[in-house]
Amino acid sequence: MSATFLGMPGNFPKNASQAVQNSQLRYNLRKATHTIRGKRAGVVAELPDWQELRAAGKAIKDHTLRNLDRYLVMMEEAVTSAGGTVHWARDAAEANRIVAGLVQATGEREVVKVKSMATQEIGLNEALAEQGIAAYETDLAELIVQLGDDFPSHILVPAIHRNRSEIREIFLDKMPEVPENLTDDPPALTEAARLHLRERFLRSKVAISGANFMVAETGTLVVLESEGNGRMCLTLPETLISVVGIEKLLPSWRDLEVFLQLLPRSSTGERMNPYTSMWTGAVEGQDFHLVLLDNGRTDVLADEVGRQALRCIRCSACLNVCPVYERVGGHAYGSVYPGPIGAILTPQLRGMSSELDASLPFASSLCGACYDVCPVAIDIPEVLVDLRSKAPHPAAERAGMKVAGWILNDHVRLAKAQRAATRLRGLLPKRLPGPASAWTDTRDLPEIPDESFRDWWERGGPDERA
Amino acid sequence: MSARDEILARIGRAVAGAQDVEIPRGYRTTQQVDDLVGLFAERVDDYRAIVHVIPGGDVPARIDELTGDRRMIVPDGFDRAGGWPELGTADGVITGCAVAIAETGTIVLDHGPGQGTRAQTLVPDYHLCVVRATQIVACVPEAVARLDPSRPLTWISGPSATSDIELNRVEGVHGPRTLEVIIST
Numbered sequence A: 001m002s003a004t005f006l007g008m009p010g011n012f013p014k015n016a017s018q019a020v021q022n023s024q025l026r027y028n029l030r031k032a033t034h035t036i037r038g039k040r041a042g043v044v045a046e047l048p049d050w051q052e053l054r055a056a057g058k059a060i061k062d063h064t065l066r067n068l069d070r071y072l073v074m075m076e077e078a079v080t081s082a083g084g085t086v087h088w089a090r091d092a093a094e095a096n097r098i099v100a101g102l103v104q105a106t107g108e109r110e111v112v113k114v115k116s117m118a119t120q121e122i123g124l125n126e127a128l129a130e131q132g133i134a135a136y137e138t139d140l141a142e143l144i145v146q147l148g149d150d151f152p153s154h155i156l157v158p159a160i161h162r163n164r165s166e167i168r169e170i171f172l173d174k175m176p177e178v179p180e181n182l183t184d185d186p187p188a189l190t191e192a193a194r195l196h197l198r199e200r201f202l203r204s205k206v207a208i209s210g211a212n213f214m215v216a217e218t219g220t221l222v223v224l225e226s227e228g229n230g231r232m233c234l235t236l237p238e239t240l241i242s243v244v245g246i247e248k249l250l251p252s253w254r255d256l257e258v259f260l261q262l263l264p265r266s267s268t269g270e271r272m273n274p275y276t277s278m279w280t281g282a283v284e285g286q287d288f289h290l291v292l293l294d295n296g297r298t299d300v301l302a303d304e305v306g307r308q309a310l311r312c313i314r315c316s317a318c319l320n321v322c323p324v325y326e327r328v329g330g331h332a333y334g335s336v337y338p339g340p341i342g343a344i345l346t347p348q349l350r351g352m353s354s355e356l357d358a359s360l361p362f363a364s365s366l367c368g369a370c371y372d373v374c375p376v377a378i379d380i381p382e383v384l385v386d387l388r389s390k391a392p393h394p395a396a397e398r399a400g401m402k403v404a405g406w407i408l409n410d411h412v413r414l415a416k417a418q419r420a421a422t423r424l425r426g427l428l429p430k431r432l433p434g435p436a437s438a439w440t441d442t443r444d445l446p447e448i449p450d451e452s453f454r455d456w457w458e459r460g461g462p463d464e465r466a
Numbered sequence B: 001m002s003a004r005d006e007i008l009a010r011i012g013r014a015v016a017g018a019q020d021v022e023i024p025r026g027y028r029t030t031q032q033v034d035d036l037v038g039l040f041a042e043r044v045d046d047y048r049a050i051v052h053v054i055p056g057g058d059v060p061a062r063i064d065e066l067t068g069d070r071r072m073i074v075p076d077g078f079d080r081a082g083g084w085p086e087l088g089t090a091d092g093v094i095t096g097c098a099v100a101i102a103e104t105g106t107i108v109l110d111h112g113p114g115q116g117t118r119a120q121t122l123v124p125d126y127h128l129c130v131v132r133a134t135q136i137v138a139c140v141p142e143a144v145a146r147l148d149p150s151r152p153l154t155w156i157s158g159p160s161a162t163s164d165i166e167l168n169r170v171e172g173v174h175g176p177r178t179l180e181v182i183i184s185t
Ligand code: SF4
Pocket: A266, A311, A312, A313, A314, A315, A316, A317, A318, A319, A341, A370, A373, A374, A375, A376, A377, A378
């Protein structure tokens, strides 16, 4: 069982300084983020109406959020009349109880899972394990993470911090059927995973998924993926349980015409991802349960500035352009939601009572690259600045000083930060914690090796945005 | 109070007084493409699927040629005799489709007649799909408008793939490792 992030210790500056010392991680991250952002830029440039799609995506989500209660009821009716069952969960514990109960009712002790951030957020695998139910991740990266007893580090490529020889070791160690002479060639490793999971797919009676979208008007759920493990899980088992955050809703069928263009191009940088599955209610004789999850989302919704984070479609484009993420990786954020979106979503979902969560709004130089690439135009810098002002003082100030020291420890970086400040129309100077003299005290702290930071600037830093 | 009522009440409180927004739909909902078949063929090929563009009359012979003595599942409603009866041991599957999208090189199955069940198009390692030229639309909005949401839908853009190991693209994880498309003109 892989652990969850719930209650993960530390704070962002501390986790970050550990992460930047890991050169494998940094190398992989740089390669991944640069490759994906290049692909994204190419396929986004192909569409002359990208900005119109983006404006529509933003407005559709805002309209949905404004009328979320009405659309959730509509969704419930549509799923129910198509033969599915709808459950509501106020928080993680309630969602986990519902899912465990549904699995127990089938008499099964094993479930297969499609990668789902919502179920990671609620720690479902661990909750099921407590009930004696084994949950098997089937996405290749999630499998690597789970078998390696590890945490995901990127939304889209969760095992990006592992190299091929580490993956080979994990497979040899944890897959009994794998031959000794397994090479570390990616196709050979992929084949090993295919064989390892095939039998499990054919045998499993219960699957658990999330969803990328759900359509209120029709009751349809939508899952985008690449590998086909999603199709296996959604199609073969007799019982399908989908745990979906209430903000994943779209009002009408037609709205998919916007999001099926925005998401694949922003996410994997493809015109379309290999597979998208859509289903409405109980299909081909399957038993279907939808668990609608709140778990802090209604608190986020109540915040006038912060609620825009609920528009997020988890494409990970903001991670791939973020200079801070690129250097520290996903683990430093201590949450299933890493990078810029994690820095605004996690403190809102979990509150800022822990030092880690209170430090997250400072995990940014406010350069604004995340906003530029976001397909639903979430103004992440605006939310960060707002959260900084709300963070509990002593913890936030410590974290803020360290991150600010790191950013401002170089006149070029300072220039960037000042540009960001201008962009934020004067909000920044009065909200950045502490007087200017404070960061001169911290500027010599060896949080981030100077050398690699220079590397980063030479590569173009945040200006090389896609 | 039930979880349902409580969540709905929380939402009501959270958005009280918030402005609603109009949805601007200034994006393209149709596109003029002179050579739909050509564009679709090119985009499918980009995913490293195999593409054939042939006249409708030649399709049965081409299927014979391509499938040889492979054990092919032929779903109900697909106009072809024979077919392998057992999913677990089949080498491949032949299907039609509901609609195809030129701009993205996507095939959409609605699993109606001739398109097989979802499992039939997933478990075998080889998928041969016959697309009629008239089923090709230019862009995603045109496809969404043609599809029936009450049916299970599978959108396929190339063979299954992963980039999870050091970002190397590997074709063929759990879905069919080979996708071959016949465009019948
Ligand atoms: S915040 Fe925007 S860019 Fe980042 S993951 Fe969410 S939708 Fe994508």
